[in-house]
Amino acid sequence: MHKTFVGPRLRRLRTDRGETQTQMARNLGISPAYVNLLENNQRSVSVQVLLRLFEAYGVDWRDIAEDDTATVLADLRAMVQDPVFESCRPDLGQLRAALVHCPTLASAFLKLHSLYRTASDQLLSIGDGGEGGVLVAAPPETSVHNFFRRNRNHFRELEEAADAFWEGTIPEPDEIYSYLKYRLRKSLGLSVRVVAVEDLPHTLRQYEERIGEIQLSMALDHPNRVFQLAHMYGLLALGPVLDQILSRTEMTGKRELGRCRVELCNYFAAAVLMPYDAFLREARASKYDMDHLATRFGVSFEQACHRATTLNREGAQGVPFFFLRIDKAGNVSKRFNATDFHLAEFGGACPRLDIHTAFRVPGRIMPQFVEMPDQSQYFTFSRTVDRPSFERHNQDNRLAVTLGCTIEHAPEICYAEGFHVDGHTRMTPIGINCRVCPRQNCDQRAYQAAILTQPVDAMRRGATRFDS
Structure with missing residues (x-):
């Protein structure tokens, strides 16, 4: 029991x-x-x-009674892989004991280490800023990610609100846009208008409260227009529910709370368009074929991937995934996590991840087996996604996304078919990112690790200038 x-x-x-x-x-x-x-x-x-x-x-x-022990334990296990703990790294039994007997101390230790990592990265980012260099506050996305992580990227209240939204009948995907416009008009007295790009410059959606109108840019494709309407319904109709969830956060700043409210509305929109039970059933039947799921529910590939990370309902759980999105420079612009995998918070992702290679073959799935420095192993698949374009001279607005799970779940994923998942599976050694990766002799290293630096040997030149 x-x-x-x-x-x-x-x-x-x-x-x-x-x-x-x-x-x-x-x-x-x-x-x-x-x-x-x-x-x-x-x-x-x-x-x-x-x-x-x-x-x-x-x-x-x-x-x-909500038990977040598994999430906190995963965070502790990821934290102690930091090279700073090399000489005094506690084992799994000690971490479990700390959670049972001193849970508040364990949480405080996690918070302290997070602040340490943030401060370290900020100091590194100043570089040669001189006397004018100023430490900046951690971005709101960090606080939001941590809050979603503590909730295992699953919010029961929003799932229940999404189920209630359809009032017992879910229309076909090609009818959802019209139904959303009807619900916005009936419930909130709002109209919807698609606006020319030049009349809504550099804006995808605008709410004109004075005239009760939601304006959508023509730059949005159909799935994203639908998503934006579902998002706006959540933002305007679910105020008390959102306030209740936000009251459980430790965030106090307006930027952090505002950013979190937006992400919660994105969660609600995804739950509306991809109902939990139907999406989980289809995901299992298709072995998480994201193109199939996107077509089945009338959403984008990225939206389907994002929804897959939220299937953490007690007693009806899907494969626990992490989600990562980067731009062409490797900057991490979105991350969600329901696994032990430690996602990069600042800077870029590990260059050995095939998420970077995806830009060479747009639209093609790139499967990969990877191993972290702590020897934990994961199966990932990456693909590019296109973003709305405002003008014909700037059409290459492309990002790449990765979805990953622990290796024991790989047989449940269609993209792992054709690979032999066993102890002899070829793994690509990766890290979080170069600044905190302890791996030596990596020919992809772009920065010297912030900790455990080696003395320079002028008589030797390794694979990179950091390996001498």
């Missing part, structure tokens, strides 16, 4: 209400000693106590 530990959440619930353990025990009808054991994760919580928590405090038992 699965045991549920709620120590940190129970302690936070009590302290937020200014109660002692004795007062909480009285409200729950249990002993103060039992409350102390629960708060210290020395006892698992029973169904009866969860029900009493709901009765006494109005707390949804699913919120307090």
Whole structure:
């Protein structure tokens, strides 16, 4: 039987209400000693106590019983692969023990290491900025990614709102655009108008609140027009739901909260256009053929890949994926993660990933087996995607996306067919990115690793100028 530990959440619930353990025990009808054991994760919580928590405090038992141990453990395992821990790296048993006995300390340690990495990268990015160099704050995307990661890239409230949106009947994909316009007009009194590119310069969508109109640029193709309308419905109609989710974040800045609200609306739009049960069923039947899924649900390849990372409902889980998107310079512009794979936060992705090679063969799937420095192994597949173009002189607006999973899930993916997935599978050694990668003698290294630098041997020239 699965045991549920709620120590940190129970302690936070009590302290937020200014109660002692004795007062909480009285409200729950249990002993103060039992409350102390629960708060210290020395006892698992029973169904009866969860029900009493709901009765006494109005707390949804699913919120307090939500177990993020697997996500935090994955983050800890990725963190301790940092070369700074080379001489004192804890093993898996020690990490598990820390989560059970000191979960708050483990979370604080993760936060401290994240701040350390951010500061290190910011210092490196200043370069030769001289006296005018100024440290900049971490981008809002970092806070948003961390929040999505803690929630395993799955939001029950948005899934339920997406299911309710269709009112029991889902139209055919070619009728969804008209239905969305109808719902926006019926529910919110809004009209939709497609506007010439020159009348909406450098803008894909604009909401004119004064006249109650959503304007869509002609630069958008049909799937993206549909997605934008679903996004706007979520943004304008689901305010209380979005506020409830945002209240669970540690973000306080307007930029971070605004960015997170946008990403939550993107999540809602994807859930509307690709209903959970239908998408999971079709994904399994097609072995995650993303072109097929995109056609089946009338969405883009990128949208289908993004949706695949959210299939983490308890009891109905899909393959856990990570998602990465880069531009032609290798800059990471979007990332989502439901695996142990550590995605690059700053700078570019590892040059050994075939996501970069995808630009040479636009539209073609590039499968690859990769191994991280900690010897964890993954199967990935990459492909280019095209972005809307505003003018005929700037049509090469192309990005590349990668979807990946741990190697044990590779047989469930159609793009791995034809490969022998066993202990002899050829792996490409990769890292997070050059600045934090400990691999020596890599002929693709673009930067010296920030830690574990080797002395320069002027009498030797290795594969790169960093390997002497």
